[in-house]
Amino acid sequence: xxxxxxxxxxxxxxxxxxxxxxxxxxxxxxxxxxxxxxxxxxxxxxxxxxxxxxxxxxxxxxxxxxxxxxxxxxxxxxxxxxxxxxxxxxxxxxxxxxxxxxxxxxxxxxxxxxxxxxxxxxxxxxxxxxxxxxxx
Numbered sequence: 001x002x003x004x005x006x007x008x009x010x011x012x013x014x015x016x017x018x019x020x021x022x023x024x025x026x027x028x029x030x031x032x033x034x035x036x037x038x039x040x041x042x043x044x045x046x047x048x049x050x051x052x053x054x055x056x057x058x059x060x061x062x063x064x065x066x067x068x069x070x071x072x073x074x075x076x077x078x079x080x081x082x083x084x085x086x087x088x089x090x091x092x093x094x095x096x097x098x099x100x101x102x103x104x105x106x107x108x109x110x111x112x113x114x115x116x117x118x119x120x121x122x123x124x125x126x127x128x129x130x131x132x133x134x135x136x
Contacts, residue, residue, distance in 0.1 A: 072089055072090070073085065073086055073087075073089070075088075
């Protein structure tokens, strides 16, 4: 085929594709099936996916947290099995020195590491942005 013929074939193929797209865009108004399909896609996006997220979130985060909270009110003994002790475990933790040392370490990490890393990230972003602006 000559180049002009190939160009004409590509042009007619492009035009045919454009016509099909236009017909598909106009067809949903006349056809009930495609509007039902659009409704299903919208419903799936706005209803099913968020509820699926909430289900998985509950299963993998909230259920273990609630189970841990529930088991914290009990103590397991070698003889006698599991017995309910209420807030005794929490009272022991409050009077434990290791617990307060751990709290201090976490707060130290929070108030030093987070601002330091955020400031460093901001500084690097500004330096990179300054270089980008200079090139525009």
